[in-house]
Amino acid sequence: MQYSQAYLREFLPPRDPPEGSVPGEALDEALMQLEARVSSEKDDEPIDRELVARATRWTYAVFSELGLRRFTLDRYHPSFFRNEFWLDGGMLLGGQQAASFGLFDKETGEQGLGIILDVPSWPGPAFEIVDYATFPRLGDARFPVALRQSVIELHLAHPQGATASCWAQCNLTQQWGFLTAGHAISGNRPGRAVPLAGGGSGSLVRSYYQPVDAAFVRGVPPVTVPPQLAVLSFPAVGIPVNIHCQGGVQSRTIVQVTNNMGVLHTRGIGIYVYLDRPVSPGDSGALVQTARGDAVAIYSGQLAVPGPPAGLCGVAQNFEQAIYALDVTPYL
Numbered sequence: 001m002q003y004s005q006a007y008l009r010e011f012l013p014p015r016d017p018p019e020g021s022v023p024g025e026a027l028d029e030a031l032m033q034l035e036a037r038v039s040s041e042k043d044d045e046p047i048d049r050e051l052v053a054r055a056t057r058w059t060y061a062v063f064s065e066l067g068l069r070r071f072t073l074d075r076y077h078p079s080f081f082r083n084e085f086w087l088d089g090g091m092l093l094g095g096q097q098a099a100s101f102g103l104f105d106k107e108t109g110e111q112g113l114g115i116i117l118d119v120p121s122w123p124g125p126a127f128e129i130v131d132y133a134t135f136p137r138l139g140d141a142r143f144p145v146a147l148r149q150s151v152i153e154l155h156l157a158h159p160q161g162a163t164a165s166c167w168a169q170c171n172l173t174q175q176w177g178f179l180t181a182g183h184a185i186s187g188n189r190p191g192r193a194v195p196l197a198g199g200g201s202g203s204l205v206r207s208y209y210q211p212v213d214a215a216f217v218r219g220v221p222p223v224t225v226p227p228q229l230a231v232l233s234f235p236a237v238g239i240p241v242n243i244h245c246q247g248g249v250q251s252r253t254i255v256q257v258t259n260n261m262g263v264l265h266t267r268g269i270g271i272y273v274y275l276d277r278p279v280s281p282g283d284s285g286a287l288v289q290t291a292r293g294d295a296v297a298i299y300s301g302q303l304a305v306p307g308p309p310a311g312l313c314g315v316a317q318n319f320e321q322a323i324y325a326l327d328v329t330p331y332l
Contacts, residue, residue, distance in 0.1 A: 001105045001313050003253045003276035005048050008055060008103060008238050011113035016054060017061035017138050023261075026060035026234040033239065047240060056236035059101050062115070062143065063261045065135045066099065073145070074132045102237045102256025102274065104146060108307055113237070114144035116256060121149050126306035152315050154183045154284060154301040163246055165287040165298050167226050167331040168216055168323070170205060176221035177202065179322065179330065180285035181300055182209025185217070206326050211270030213300045214322035222331075229330040231320050232294040234260075235273050241296055243275075243314075245283040252276055252288075252314060254296075264321050271321045275314030278302035288316050295319040295330060 022030070034053035065071055100116045108127040115133060124147075131145040165179040185194055185207055192204040194217050207215035232239075235257050243250045256274035263269050273288065273296060288297040297316030304312060323330055 001103075001107065001255055001276045003103065003255050005045065005051060005238070007106070007111075008113070009048070009051055011103070011111070012051070012055055013058060013141055015139075016057055017141070021061040021064065021138055022057045023060055023064060026056060029232065029234045030054075030056040052236070052238040055238040056234055058141075059236040059257060060234055060261070061138055062101055062135065062141075063259045065138060066115075066259060067261050070137055071133045071135050074134070075130070100256050100258045100272075100274070101143075102254075104144075105305070105313070108148075108305070110146065112144050114146060117145065117147050118150045119147050121151070121306075124149075148305060150303050150305045152301055153304050154181075163244075163283050163285040163299070165244075165285055165319075165330075166229055166295070167222055168326070168328040169331065170216065171327045171329060175205065175218050177205060177216055177218040179298060179326070179328070180215055180217060181298055181317070182207045182213045182215040183300070184284050185209070185215045208267045208325045212267055212321060212325045213270060213317040214298050214326055216326040216328050226331040229332050230294045231323070231330070232290055232296045233320055235296050235318070239290065239296075241275070241288050241290055243279055243283065243299055244287045244289070245279050245299075246286075247280065250279050252279075255313065258318070260318060260321065264318070265324050266321075267325045271318035272300075273297040273316045273318055274303060275316065278312055278314040288319070293332075298322055 030053040033056055034049045104110045104112045110127055110129060126149045127146060129144045129146045132142055133145050134140055134142045168179045169176050185204055188207045190204055194202040194204055196202055202217040202219040205216045205218050235254055237255055239254045241252055241254060243252060252275040254273055255276045258272045260271045264271060283299055286299040287295060288299055289295055297319050299316045301315050302312050303315045
């Protein structure tokens with residue numbers, strides 16, 4: 001996906017959502033984004049921090065209103081849509097996927113910023129705007145609702161080819177280990193041997209894949225206790241991130257996020273962060289961080305949609321959901 005600040009600026013509402021419509025914690029993180037003074041490694045264009053902060057505020061204002069069902073849809077939908085896939089508190093039920101908010105991929109022929117519902121393959125178009133949602137309490141802001149055919153392709157051939165995200169310590173037993181992608185382990189049974197790239201093996205403590213693509217593997221503890229890893233709770237479109245791949249750090253930008261409100265502290269629905277471009281096979285489990293060091297996600301793979309290869313996005317598991325599900329404290 002071709003991301004640019006100009007594209008986000010074109011479709012993001014020019015003003016902030018009304019006062020009181022954004023959860024307080026999200027406001028705090030938006031302010032943190034605004035005050036950040038780090039530069040992007042992706043290109044020479046300075047990061048428009050006000051744009052990123054405003055995108056964060058709008059993302060979580062929309063998610064909050066979806067959760068309270070305080071929105072109206074323009075169209076009457078046929079029985080297929082009502083019975084198979086329907087909006088209920090912002091969730092796409094039937095497919096057990098949360099609604100996402102972010103930029104549409106221009107490669108699909110549609111441009112815009114709105115709500116995206118991922119569906120399996122069907123005879124219809126790969127991407128289609130099926131409705132428009134109006135939010136009366138957000139100044140009658142109006143966003144398109146689109147269906148997107150998609151499949152997640154995991155970037156891993158063998159467990160040895162995965163990447164560790166960070167150190168972690170079990171909150172129950174104080175055992176030390178590391179986090180990685182859950183699909184890298186090829187099983188969820190505790191005690192399963194996990195071959196390590198440098199030789200030897202670790203032991204699986206917990207994994208909740210699927211749908212939470214994260215695993216905690218016990219290994220040799222660190223010689224000294226590393227610093228605790230800070231976590232970004234409200235990722236949003238426009239935030240630049242670094243992915244710590246095996247071949248070095250790769251810079252990307254968040255273009256879409258799954259609704260994490262009301263479902264973050266669950267294991268029944270996976271929460272994802274989508275990046276403008278994928279990285280390489282073997283980078284499953286890589287840590288996705290903001291430039292100031294906050295953990296955002298654990299890299300999983302790429303989102304494939306029918307159409308041109310240029311439309312591929314990277315997919316990553318929301319980090320905060322991962323550490324909650326695994327009941328660990330993360331360390332650098």
